[in-house]
Amino acid sequence: MSNQLHATRNADKLLVRNYDRSDIQAGVMHLGVGAFHRAHQAVYFDRLLETPEGKNWGIIGVNLRPHDSQAFSRFVAQKGEYVLKTMDPEGHTEYEHIRAIIGQIDGAQTPELVDETMASENIKLITSTVTEGGYYLDENRQLMLDHEAIEADIAGGRNTIYAFLYAGLKRRSQTSKAKITLLCCDNLRHNGEVMEAGLMQFLAAKGDAELAAWVEENVTFPCSMVDRITPKPSPVHVQDVQETFGIDDQMTVMGEDYLQWVIQDHFATDKPALDLVNAQFVDDVVAYEEAKIRILNAGHTNVVYQAALKGMQFFDEAMRDEELRDYFDRFITEDSIPAIGESIVDLPAYHKIIARRFSNANIGDTVERICTDGYAKFPIFVYPSLVGCYKIGRTPAKTLQGIAAWFVYVQKSRAGTVATPYHEPNLEALEPFTNDPQGIAAFVSDSFLWGEIPTEYPTFKDDLTAAINAMQSQYA
Structure with missing residues (x-):
């Protein structure tokens, strides 16, 4: 079992799941590796990697924003490992050593590496958490074409999720040509439809009808409902992990004990067996979402x-x-x-x-x-x-x-x-x-x-x- 972080005391209190990272292959790319992703989706995949069905579902975590590069560099230094601390209302505390993010790419610094990885046929699922405002859609679900970030990306920049998806899917359509699922994990009603609407309008604005046709044929956009209250990471919890386990973890994340993920069963190709670790696959997420x-x-x-x-x-x-x-x-x-x-x-x-x-x-x-x-x-x-x-x-x-x-x-x-x-x-x-x-x-x-x-x-x-x-x- 390969670990970057080692508990030097109280190791029995730190849950480390039984898998060897060197045996895991990446099957997921996640765009926007913030605290919520690390306390939610990454936890589900960490649990899945312990099962025989999970070996091909490691995560490649991608940072998109230049102003997050410094913090992301600490994450890279820890090889994507960190401790999750959860507490219930009665004060019971648990600690988990999360290792599911087996690869890390700072897309703000090396966007071409994002493109190359997204094009790989091994990557079957792209998940995203870029916040509600990161999709640049108005009240009629129309892409804000006059927003400076969108204007810059249409001209060839790399400011929004659409620019990264455009470049990566373009390369995929020309190389592996493999089908892929884009799973939005942000708190948006009908979030899969929102992502699809924004991306297709972006492709139209780019004038790339060929890629738009390929996406319509080879990409699906299931909706999902994600739930875990995840406060902003605090130095208090970093210090607690250091004092409890003797671990110098600068990326400790903290959340409540409650965890839920409901996913529309609409995948373009293979799907991870997340139902084995208490996620729900359903035909329609609307009732849960609402x-x-x-x-x-x-x-x-x-x-x-x-x-x-x-x-x-x-x-x-x-x-x-x-x-x-x-x-x-x-x-x-x-x-x-x-x-x-x-x-x-x-x-x-x-x-x-x-x-x-x-x-x-x-x-x-x-x-x-x-x-x-x-x-x-x-x-x-x-x-x-x-x-x-x-x-x-x-x-x-x-x-x-x-x-x-x-x-x-x-x-x-x-x-x-x-x-x-x-x-x-x-x-x-x-x-x-x-x-x-x-x-x-x-x-x-x-x-x-x-x-x-x-x-x-x-x-x-x-x-x-x-x-x-x-x-x-x-x-x-």
């Missing part, structure tokens, strides 16, 4: 800005706050579940599971992390409950309250009167939303955020304006 996005993700998003306005640092504090816990429960029961309607998922039971997970004080999930990137999150996570309630004749009062909290938080962030920093990649898009009647009118009418709701449901703008006024009064 439950997760509308209860977990929307719950996070609607509660977190109110937690920030209350000066909270960690999300579990919100679940111990009587007002916010009542708000969360009522948002789920009064807005989210009615908007979903009938489901094969036991939604009340799922609500209880999410409440328990949100209450986990041991993972230290920060309000600052969850506040990040609100502009991309609301159309994906909150919009479905909003429009769903209006469609069935309900006023989504709790959803409107969560949106209003975001608006007020943004204003206070601009004014420097809120403690929680706001990290917003789309800050320019928020500029019209000023703290005056004109700014509020622009906010409640914005088509990217709210789609057709302002025109199809005339009370919406007044409803949201009233919610904003109430929130402003509460946090004046």
Whole structure:
């Protein structure tokens, strides 16, 4: 068993799965090797590699962004190995030595190596986690052709996932010509369809009809639902691993104990036997996706800005706050579940599971992390409950309250009167939303955020304006 990291003490507390890395062949390329991938998909594959069916499913991890190259170099120095620390709400802690990422490529520095590897017939699956905003699609699922990153990539640059897929699949279509599956693992509704739409529009913009035809014939884009709360890596956990095991692991990642992966069974060629390690293959992921996005993700998003306005640092504090816990429960029961309607998922039971997970004080999930990137999150996570309630004749009062909290938080962030920093990649898009009647009118009418709701449901703008006024009064 070949290991880069060796426990010099308490080795019995560190789970190391029984396989030899030298016997493993790469079958997966992952684009975007962040903390979530390392705490989620890589864990499933690490478990799979221990089985006879897993030997051809090692991962090649690829960094895409130049500003992540320095951190990625530490990952390369550790040969892709690291410790995953998980904690449940009761405080039980487990440690796993994850070794599934057997190869590492910094695509920002050596893009040609990404192309060469993607073209190999041994690679049968490409997975990706590039965040919700990394697909550059508007509210109508149209590629943002005027975005500077997309413009640069159409001209031959390497800024987005599309440029890497274009170059790698182009080479594959000309060399091995082997079919391949692209599996999006980002928190997007219908994420496989989103990736396919973005890539095909990018190919059209490149004017490469030949590659587009090859992709249509040889590439599939299954949807998936991924779930594990993974806080931003903290030096506290790096230190804990060092002190507990005597391991100098600079890439320690931490997460909750809960883990779920539901995958549409729509593969172009061989698929990894992930069902052996508790992933689920299903014909349609929509029911699971909707439950997760509308209860977990929307719950996070609607509660977190109110937690920030209350000066909270960690999300579990919100679940111990009587007002916010009542708000969360009522948002789920009064807005989210009615908007979903009938489901094969036991939604009340799922609500209880999410409440328990949100209450986990041991993972230290920060309000600052969850506040990040609100502009991309609301159309994906909150919009479905909003429009769903209006469609069935309900006023989504709790959803409107969560949106209003975001608006007020943004204003206070601009004014420097809120403690929680706001990290917003789309800050320019928020500029019209000023703290005056004109700014509020622009906010409640914005088509990217709210789609057709302002025109199809005339009370919406007044409803949201009233919610904003109430929130402003509460946090004046």
